[in-house]
Amino acid sequence: MSVLLPNMADFDTIYELEEEDEEQDEPEPVVRSQELPRPRDAPDPVAVRGAGHITVFGLSNKFDTEFPSVLTGKVAPEEFKTSISRVNACLRKNLPINVKWLLCGCLCCCCTLGCSLWPVVCLNKRTRRSIQKLLEWENNRLYHKLGLHWKLSKRKCETSNMMEYVILIEFLPKYPIFRPD
Template sequence: FGLSNKFEAEFPSSLTGKVAPEEFKASISRVNSCLKKNLPVNVRWLLCGCLCCCCTLGCSMWPVICLSKRTRRSIEKLLEWENNRLYHKLCLHWRLSKRKCETNNMMEYVILIEFLPKTPIFRPD
């Protein structure tokens, strides 16, 4: 369903001077622990859904779809918490985005880090 089982914790060079590498790794590890917690349940339901798919006319795949959506929402909530806690103060915004894979026509979810414009601060008269 496009969610990977782990995101890379390698510090991108474009964030040098904006975020501490330790903060970046801590944020990625929180996301990865959320994925690690939900992945075994999703895999079990996927196997069960595939085995019963012919008998149930595809209805056995609904639990997998719902669990995948729940995992995606929990990651989005976690990223929103991270943004409010730290990254919006640093003029950064993290979000989960769907994009096409480079190697094939399948879709995958990636974490995008966007740079927000700085808000102008006006001096009082």
């Protein structure tokens, strides 16, 4: 028996396969959605809103450290406050610089045709990325083990049409691993 090796010139060539008669094909079994294991419905995510008095492009200068009652039994209040304190420390370090650049950018906005606001936009993006990295580190360290996922998300304010950044705490669905196939 000889084995034919493909020619390197034909390696990337796509060939169209001839379809066989559909009469001879057996119909594929239909898998109904009731038969598939479904995760239990997870509760709605908890939103931790900004509680500061300064907001730059939707990012408040601190988040509320009050423990939400929905998280009782899921995470210790001390761990929650520690995580929020880390995020607030990151904001305390970065946001005053953003405010100074925003004031300078607004003063020079007419002369620079708006280009003086670019440093503020870039610094705000850098602050958001550092918070997202911090939350990802917290997730890997603790919260994924507890069935929670923290993320920074943009949401519409409840009182106006403005957008704000909130920390969303999502509940990870639990899959029934002991259910037979």
